[in-house]
Amino acid sequence: MASSDERVHVPVMLSEVVALLAPALTPADALLTDSHGAPPVLVDGTLGLAGHAAALLEACPQARLIGLDRDPQALERARLRLAPYADRVTLVEAVYDELPAVLADLGQPRVQGVLLDLGLSSLQIDDPSRGFAYAQDAPLDMRMGPQDLTAADVLNTYSAPDLARVLRRYGEERFADRIARRVVEARADEPFTSSGRLVELLYAAIPAATRKTGGHPAKRTFQALRIEVNAELEALEAVLPSAVAALAVDGRIAVLAYHSLEDRLVKQLLAVRSANRAPRDLPVVPAGMGPELRLLTRGAVRPTPEESETNPRAASARLRAAVRIDEPSPRGRSLQEVGV
Numbered sequence: 148m149a150s151s152d153e154r155v156h157v158p159v160m161l162s163e164v165v166a167l168l169a170p171a172l173t174p175a176d177a178l179l180t181d182s183h184g185a186p187p188v189l190v191d192g193t194l195g196l197a198g199h200a201a202a203l204l205e206a207c208p209q210a211r212l213i214g215l216d217r218d219p220q221a222l223e224r225a226r227l228r229l230a231p232y233a234d235r236v237t238l239v240e241a242v243y244d245e246l247p248a249v250l251a252d253l254g255q256p257r258v259q260g261v262l263l264d265l266g267l268s269s270l271q272i273d274d275p276s277r278g279f280a281y282a283q284d285a286p287l288d289m290r291m292g293p294q295d296l297t298a299a300d301v302l303n304t305y306s307a308p309d310l311a312r313v314l315r316r317y318g319e320e321r322f323a324d325r326i327a328r329r330v331v332e333a334r335a336d337e338p339f340t341s342s343g344r345l346v347e348l349l350y351a352a353i354p355a356a357t358r359k360t361g362g363h364p365a366k367r368t369f370q371a372l373r374i375e376v377n378a379e380l381e382a383l384e385a386v387l388p389s390a391v392a393a394l395a396v397d398g399r400i401a402v403l404a405y406h407s408l409e410d411r412l413v414k415q416l417l418a419v420r421s422a423n424r425a426p427r428d429l430p431v432v433p434a435g436m437g438p439e440l441r442l443l444t445r446g447a448v449r450p451t452p453e454e455s456e457t458n459p460r461a462a463s464a465r466l467r468a469a470v471r472i473d474e475p476s477p478r479g480r481s482l483q484e485v486g487v
Contacts, residue, residue, distance in 0.1 A: 158198030159461040160450050164262065164401055165199075165206050167443055167468040171259045171399040172207035186211050186235075187259035190250075190393070192243035192386060197225035199262055204232040211235045213258070215249060217242045217292030217377075242292065244385035250393055257395040265383065266405040267291075267373070279373060281365035284343030289369075291377045298372040302339040307331045317380070317408065318371030326352045326368060342369075370406065380408060387416045391440065394471040399443065401468040410447060410465045417442060417469050440469040 158164070172187045187210050191200045194214035204212055212235060216222050222238050229236045239249050243263065250256060267279055279289055287299040301313065307327045314323035329352045330339070339345055346365045353364045374380060390400055404410035420440040447465035455462040 157458045157460075158202065159264065159403055159458065159464045160448070160454070160466050161199060161202055163448055163466055164403070165202050167401045167466075168203060168260045168262060168399050169206050171397060171470070172203065172210040174209070188213060188255060189260040189262065190246065190258050190390070191215065191262045191264075192246060192390070193262075193264045194225050194238070195221055195264065197228040199264060200225070201228055201232070203260075203262075204229070204235060210260075212237065213249070213253065213255065214238045215241045215243055215246070219293070240292075242382055244382040244389070246386055246389045246393065256393075257398070258393050259395055259398045261390040261394060261398070261400040263383075263386070263390070263401075264403045265379075265409050266403075279369070281342055281346050281363060281369045284341050287339055287342055287345065287372075289373045289376045294377075296376050298376055299339055301372055301375055302330055302345065303334050313375045314368055314371045316371070317374040318367035318369075319407070320367040320371065322353055322357075374408075380412070383409060383412055387412065391416070391420055391469075391471070396471050396474060399468060399470045400440075401466065404447075404465045404467075405463045410467075413467050414447070417467055421469060437473055439471060439473050441472045443468040443470055 168189065172189055174187060187207070189200070189203055189207075189210050189212050191197075191212060191214045194200060194216040197214065200212055200214055204210060212229070212232070214222075214225060214229075214236065216225065216238075217240065219240055222240055226238060229238075237253065241249055250258070287297060287302065289298040290296070301310070305313065307324075307330075310330060311323040311327035314320040314326055320326065326349065329348055330345075333339070333344075333348055345368070349365045349368055357364075387402075394400060402413045404413055417440060421438045421442050423437055424439070444467050447467055449466075450458075450461040450464050
């Protein structure tokens, strides 16, 4: 019988992810190893409940997995899910932007596959005590791992301008200033501790005409608070160049993003790394100055209508992937250096 995790957790775009990454994890030579005689390695930087990882280990019997997650609960659940493949699995409690340090500690300078499934895991969404869902009253926590800052801390200590900045930047909330002012006024009477009170404030702050479109009025604020608490975009900005640099030639990266801020960073990084690195005025591109990557997806792959209907959490997903076609540049480039 399937475990409760297996019944609840439905990996997003599972067949598409496996189809994109499996070729790099199933070498064609007889030994089924890389050029150095070692088995191919997949890094799942956002392991969660390990649905994608389990499917890739099943499809690629010679592959090894390095699974990262900042959430100790997720790692324990994943360990159970991956028990049939235990001899091929290494799990590490870490945020994915710690990837270079993790690979260095494991003596694994190059890998053949990287998967990043961004956003929340089913474990986090479905546990009311974590405070991620606005549909039920819960503590304003929103921490993905062991850290100090909570959503309640943000609401109760940030100034109105700082809170508005968070809502505008990470939630793309058009009423950020109005919401921030009302939060500051309300917390003077009583600090925020539960999501129910915040949702009530958001309903009152956002005009009724606007509430009729664009989804739940709390959606953008909760997204912004979650991203701020967990420094998600900063971690993503750091991990994308590191993940590409860790890929061996013919290695592949696949990223699932769930909102425009994440997807924009992924799109821009992959576009930069799949373009020529030589100055534009050179008549011939010198050796080693061509693209590092070749895109495997035209734009972002979206879930089928059938998947979105059966698994609503997949509806906003955007999948992008690329394959390394050249060695890393002598000096890695950050997103800031390439103008992203």
